[in-house]
Amino acid sequence: MDKIIVEGGHPLNGSIEIAGAKNACLTLMPAALLTDEPLTLTNVPRLSDIATMTQLLESLGSEVASLKDGQVVTIATENITSDTADYEIVRKMRASNLVLGPMLARNGKAILSLPGGCAIGARPMDIHLSGLEAMGAVMDLRDGYIHADAPNGLHGAEFELHFPSVGATENLMMAATLASGVTVLKNAAKEPEIVDLATCLRAMGADISGDGTEIITITGVARLHGATHRVVCDRIELGTYMIAPVIAGGSVELLGGRRELLEAFCEKLEQAGAVIEDTDAGLRVTRREGRIQPVDIKTEVHPGFPTDLQAQMMALLAFADGSSVLEETIFENRFMHAPELLRMGAQIDVQGGTATVSGVTELKGARVMATDLRASVSLILAGLAASGETTVARVYHLDRGYEQLVRKLSACGAVIRREAD
Numbered sequence: 001m002d003k004i005i006v007e008g009g010h011p012l013n014g015s016i017e018i019a020g021a022k023n024a025c026l027t028l029m030p031a032a033l034l035t036d037e038p039l040t041l042t043n044v045p046r047l048s049d050i051a052t053m054t055q056l057l058e059s060l061g062s063e064v065a066s067l068k069d070g071q072v073v074t075i076a077t078e079n080i081t082s083d084t085a086d087y088e089i090v091r092k093m094r095a096s097n098l099v100l101g102p103m104l105a106r107n108g109k110a111i112l113s114l115p116g117g118c119a120i121g122a123r124p125m126d127i128h129l130s131g132l133e134a135m136g137a138v139m140d141l142r143d144g145y146i147h148a149d150a151p152n153g154l155h156g157a158e159f160e161l162h163f164p165s166v167g168a169t170e171n172l173m174m175a176a177t178l179a180s181g182v183t184v185l186k187n188a189a190k191e192p193e194i195v196d197l198a199t200c201l202r203a204m205g206a207d208i209s210g211d212g213t214e215i216i217t218i219t220g221v222a223r224l225h226g227a228t229h230r231v232v233c234d235r236i237e238l239g240t241y242m243i244a245p246v247i248a249g250g251s252v253e254l255l256g257g258r259r260e261l262l263e264a265f266c267e268k269l270e271q272a273g274a275v276i277e278d279t280d281a282g283l284r285v286t287r288r289e290g291r292i293q294p295v296d297i298k299t300e301v302h303p304g305f306p307t308d309l310q311a312q313m314m315a316l317l318a319f320a321d322g323s324s325v326l327e328e329t330i331f332e333n334r335f336m337h338a339p340e341l342l343r344m345g346a347q348i349d350v351q352g353g354t355a356t357v358s359g360v361t362e363l364k365g366a367r368v369m370a371t372d373l374r375a376s377v378s379l380i381l382a383g384l385a386a387s388g389e390t391t392v393a394r395v396y397h398l399d400r401g402y403e404q405l406v407r408k409l410s411a412c413g414a415v416i417r418r419e420a421d
Contacts, residue, residue, distance in 0.1 A: 004398070004406065006383030006390045007415035008365060011250035014412035018238045018256040018282070019045040019403050020071075020231030024193040026095035027170045028200050028231060029053045032062060032075035033102035034177060035204060037226030039075050044231055046070040048399040049093050056089045056096055060103070080107050087113035087144065093400075097125060097167060101175030104137055104150050112146045127161050127168035134159045135172075135179055156181030156220060164189040164214070164301050170197055176218035177206040185216040191302040192261055196232040203227035235261040237402060239309045240377055242266075242285045244409065246274045247316045248384040251286040252412055253279055264305045271295045272316060294322035294359060299330050311337045311378035318346040319385060320359030328353045337375035340368040344386055365390040373401045380405070384414060393421060 020043035030053070032039040044050060046069070054064045054073075061081030065074045080103060090096040090113040103110035114125070125146065129139050132148065134157040140147040156179050161168055169189040174197075176183035188194070190212055198211035204227045207219040238257045245252040246269065259266055259278065266276055272295045275286040295317060299307040307330035317324040318341055328334050335355050338348045343366045347358040365388030370376030376398040383390030395418070398405060406418050 001393070001421045002395050002418055003421045004380060004392045004395050004416065004418050006365075006380055006392070008383055008386040008388065008390065010248065010384070010413050010415050012245045012248050012252050012384070012409070012412040012414060013250045015253040015255055016241050016408045016412060018233050018241070018254055019043070021045070021193060021196070021234035021236075022047055022049060022401050023095075023166070023236070024196045024234075025050060025231045026053055026093075027098055027193060027197050028229065029057060029073070029075060030098045030102050031174055031197065031200060031204070032057065033060065033077050033080060033099060034106055034174060035224040035226060036078050037076070039204065039226055040228040041073050041075075042071065042228065042230045044071050044073045045234065046403045047401060048396070049095065049401070052089065052093045053095065056085060056099065059086060059089060060099065083107065083109050084111040085113060090114075095167070097128065098171055098174075100128065100146070100148060101132065101171035104132060104148055105154055105175045105178040108150045108153060110148045112148070114144055114146065127163065127165045128171045131159045131161070131168060131172040131185075132175060135175060135183065154179035156183040158184045158186070160186035161188060163187075166191050166193065169194055169216070173197060173201070173208065173216060173218060176220060177201055177208070177224060179220040181220055183218045183220070185218070186214065188214055188216045189301065190214065192232055192235060200227065200229040203229055233257065233261065236306065236308045238262060239265050239306070240312050240381070240402070241408070242269060242274070242276070242283070243312050243316050243381055244384060245285050246272065246287045246292070247319065247381050248414070249287050250413070251284060253282060253284045255282045257282040259283060262306070264303055265309055268295050268297055268305060268313065272320065291321035292316060292319045292359065294320040294324040296325045298327040301330070307334060308374055310334060311374040312381055314338070314348070314355065314357060315341065315378040315382040317357045318348070318359060318363060318382065319361075320357070322359055324357045324359070326355045326357065328355070336371040337378050340371070340375070340379055341382060343368055344382055344390065346382075362387055364388055367391045367393065370394045370397045373397045377402060377405070380416070384409075
């Protein structure tokens, strides 16, 4: 099991190319199940989660080819040859549940193991299942598997999500593309990944409108065809690397970054002490002189502050000149990084879904352990500014969401290395 060792105290200067969005790509890949023609994705991030989704699709009958060192992926599913998304694959990654809608829409049957992923709180499948039931599917949960049937095909429906779940919106959008009639999704998620999926599905021949708003309308078509689609920039990787020069000092250009992907986050980062400028190639982030300033944050669904950047922001605010309050409203178990930051000297008090961070002038390097994907990178950010060396164990979490992190940070002046533990 690998570890990453960071030596703090080195400002960052240079540029970092932002990869394609993991969360977008993990939705776009199952969309290939909707057609018997090839779907080609470009700007694909090279991550372990992409390899897991590849394995899952191949187990269902897809042929997957990777080009350009994995940055281009072509998926061809002439026939879905298996109805079952097996536990041994699905347990590794939450996004595995996104094959459910496409399989039901095209084949009228799907058997899905209840999915796994980071242990950041309950992420039930109820919205996915209720929406598919409204479209005519029959669901049965037994022996840890969801057995879904739509022997007469899916039909259009009007369905209101009781929470604007990104995954449920994506699953229902894909299922509705081949359903008969019109489907209207109310209280739908608005994230950029939703818009990216809709853009890809339209390129495949789907009839979708309203993506990016709370009401999405899908008129089913008889079939979809192949297409080529470029995966949108990863806004969470973008936000993570935007924090890096603010916590460590310096100035970094984020190639491919766009402010509109992270407006609420950018406002909070500027309040904390960042200067954010548009460039011809993306965004430049520079740390202002003086201490980090305290900022209060409440995570919300898009376009609010992203839950996936809460851990990274906590690492930054650990150095603030004053106290910050972070309220987590999306996942109830997403402060697992706080005890590890305490080991480095941070002052954090967690009470339920609220963390109060009292800034200190210095953190000290320590041996810490990654508990989930975003927690792992928050500890590396803290290590960039801590005195001495920080050793982050269990970095396999990191490989699920950040490609070539050590290389990207090293190129900007970080003293960081990866070793086998």
